[in-house]
Amino acid sequence: MKSGVVVKRRWKWFATVVPGLVLFSLLVPLMFLLGLHNHFPSGYLSDDIFSSNDGLETTVTSVDHSVSDIKIQISCELEYGSYCLWSVKHKAELKDYLVKKLKDQLFLARAYFPSVAKIKSEEKFSREVKLNIQDHEKILSEAIVDADLPKFGQENIKKMEEMITKAKSFNVECTNVCKKLAQILDLTEDEAQFHTRQSSFLYHLGAQTMPKSLHCLSLRLTMEYFRNPSSSNTDIQHAEKRENPVIQHYVIFSKNVLASSVTINSTVMNARVSKNLVFHLLTDEQNYYTMKLWFLQHSYKDAIVDILNIESLSFENLGNSNPLHISFSEEFRISILDSDQPSSGQIRTEYISIFGHSHFLLPDIFKNLKKVIVLDDDIVVQKDLSSLWSLDMKGKVNGAVQLCKIRLGNLKHYLGSQIINSDSCAWTSGLNIVDLEKWREHDITATYQILHKKVLNMNVSSWRAASLPISLLVFEDHIYPLSDTWVLSGLGKDYGIGKKSISKAGVLHYNGNMKPWLEFGIPKYKSYWMNFLAQRDQYMDDCNVIS
Ligand SMILES: *[C@@H]1O[C@H](CO)[C@@H](O)[C@H](O)[C@H]1NC(C)=O
Ligand SMILES: *[C@@H]1O[C@H](CO)[C@@H](O)[C@H](O)[C@H]1NC(C)=O
Numbered sequence: 001m002k003s004g005v006v007v008k009r010r011w012k013w014f015a016t017v018v019p020g021l022v023l024f025s026l027l028v029p030l031m032f033l034l035g036l037h038n039h040f041p042s043g044y045l046s047d048d049i050f051s052s053n054d055g056l057e058t059t060v061t062s063v064d065h066s067v068s069d070i071k072i073q074i075s076c077e078l079e080y081g082s083y084c085l086w087s088v089k090h091k092a093e094l095k096d097y098l099v100k101k102l103k104d105q106l107f108l109a110r111a112y113f114p115s116v117a118k119i120k121s122e123e124k125f126s127r128e129v130k131l132n133i134q135d136h137e138k139i140l141s142e143a144i145v146d147a148d149l150p151k152f153g154q155e156n157i158k159k160m161e162e163m164i165t166k167a168k169s170f171n172v173e174c175t176n177v178c179k180k181l182a183q184i185l186d187l188t189e190d191e192a193q194f195h196t197r198q199s200s201f202l203y204h205l206g207a208q209t210m211p212k213s214l215h216c217l218s219l220r221l222t223m224e225y226f227r228n229p230s231s232s233n234t235d236i237q238h239a240e241k242r243e244n245p246v247i248q249h250y251v252i253f254s255k256n257v258l259a260s261s262v263t264i265n266s267t268v269m270n271a272r273v274s275k276n277l278v279f280h281l282l283t284d285e286q287n288y289y290t291m292k293l294w295f296l297q298h299s300y301k302d303a304i305v306d307i308l309n310i311e312s313l314s315f316e317n318l319g320n321s322n323p324l325h326i327s328f329s330e331e332f333r334i335s336i337l338d339s340d341q342p343s344s345g346q347i348r349t350e351y352i353s354i355f356g357h358s359h360f361l362l363p364d365i366f367k368n369l370k371k372v373i374v375l376d377d378d379i380v381v382q383k384d385l386s387s388l389w390s391l392d393m394k395g396k397v398n399g400a401v402q403l404c405k406i407r408l409g410n411l412k413h414y415l416g417s418q419i420i421n422s423d424s425c426a427w428t429s430g431l432n433i434v435d436l437e438k439w440r441e442h443d444i445t446a447t448y449q450i451l452h453k454k455v456l457n458m459n460v461s462s463w464r465a466a467s468l469p470i471s472l473l474v475f476e477d478h479i480y481p482l483s484d485t486w487v488l489s490g491l492g493k494d495y496g497i498g499k500k501s502i503s504k505a506g507v508l509h510y511n512g513n514m515k516p517w518l519e520f521g522i523p524k525y526k527s528y529w530m531n532f533l534a535q536r537d538q539y540m541d542d543c544n545v546i547s
């Protein structure tokens with residue numbers, strides 16, 4: 001039996017949700033402005049989110065000597081994007097004030113730079129700003145905590161401060177970002193509290209700039225879909241292909257229409273043959289119609305895009321653990337004691353993206369399929385992926401790139417006593433070959449359910465944070481290591497990646513919080529993503545989506 005999408009009570013849904021979305025889109029800017037006068041809009045603020053105990057955040061303090069401190073922090077931006085934005089910082093991290101200061105300055109300087117560069121008489125100054133921006137980028141690519149900062153860090157901050165002040169003094173034509181920044185800074189300069197909270201606030205502002213237009217796009221597409229509900233026929237034509245186990249099935253979990261479009265387009269554009277490709281795009285109810293309309297209006301050579309609303313699917317054999325919430329790929333930032341020099345007490349920060357709870361539904365959603373390739377929506381494919389389909393995975397369930405900088409032993413305190421082998425490497429999501437037959441054979445779903453109970457009882461984690469230990473433990477013995485050459489990671493956080501490595505990589509993974517669709521995305525990596533963005537269309541224009 002196929003798990004079909006039930007388009008249930010479409011109009012009723014429309015009547016309730018769309019006005020809600022409209023209201024929401026009006027309220028966001030309003031909250032934003034009003035909130036500035038007393039305290040910050042709580043939706044954006046780390047402190048407010050984290051102080052509530054239902055916990056999008058977990059801190060584990062270890063007594064074990066090999067792991068003196070593990071901190072797992074996640075903050076999920078539920079409305080926008082399909083990923084978990086972990087940019088909101090924990091209170092305790094405000095101690096790394098200088099690093100944050102540098103980040104804020106970098107953001108501000110980037111916002112002002114284009115305007116300054118236009119002023120003819122200020123060529124010299126604009127060159128200086130540019131150099132300072134580069135210096136900041138360089139420092140930040142190496143420093144995560146204040147202790148990492150070079151001695152001259154303070155001087156850079158001072159110099160940049162002066163430049164920003166000077167840039168602000170010009171009567172320049174402001175871009176949107178610049179206007180917003182200036183407004184916020186001027187309004188709040190006197191607020192003492194602001195200074196302690198400034199960085200995470202600015203950080204978020206940057207992260208929000210693009211998603212606002214994404215939100216607009218989503219809204220427009222949804223309205224258009226209901227204005228013109230002529231389209232469901234194509235579903236029937238494709239039904240046969242959707243369930244045909246012989247062709248290549250890709251799965252993407254996403255709430256972000258542009259991101260998933262880029263992932264699909266880049267896969268198709270680089271595929272030697274596109275007619276045997278099916279993309280199953282799994283999304284939630286709120287984004288379902290957006291996705292429907294978008295993928296009806298855009299074509300990807302001969303590939304088929306099948307959109308499923310995961311909230312409308314039902315699963316017989318999951319019983320009570322039928323998940324009420326959706327959790328797509330999750331990104332975590334973990335601090336571990338450096339195992340090379342444990343005595344030095346150096347804490348290393350690593351980033352890991354991993355399957356969310358919804359991934360554990362795969363064998364039930366695709367009952368007829370034997371194998372799927374799961375792609376995160378923050379990747380860009382640069383090579384033909386067809387050879388992955390004939391890869392012999394030696395009976396393993398999950399073909400994944402390993403992350404041997406992190407051994408399960410490093411996470412011992414967090415994972416508990418269930419680790420089979422402390423030397424096992426962690427693995428990462430992004431590009432995963434999932435053998436559903438082997439999955440069913442080993443009953444990975446049952447293991448998941450058992451671990452799910454155990455981990456939640458360990459009271460170290462929120463439901464979302466639980467997906468880290470669960471995913472790592474479930475697949476501990478079932479990973480087939482993919483060659484590192486397949487995936488280049490870090491394009492959402494690491495400033496130091498060279499052009500050569502980028503051009504050689506099969507897949508670029510923008511893991512990290514500087515996603516390419518965000519204002520705050522790392523500029524030099526944006527073009528690889530933009531290349532596969534659809535040509536401008538009316539909706540994108542209306543919503544100010546940059547392309
Ligand atoms: C679990 O939480 C309780 C209170 O919330 C605490 O007293 C206890 O120490 C915690 N257990 C562990 C293992 O962290
Ligand atoms: C796919 O990418 C190509 C460029 O490689 C672009 O011209 C095209 O518009 C994109 N198509 C869609 C549907 O995004």
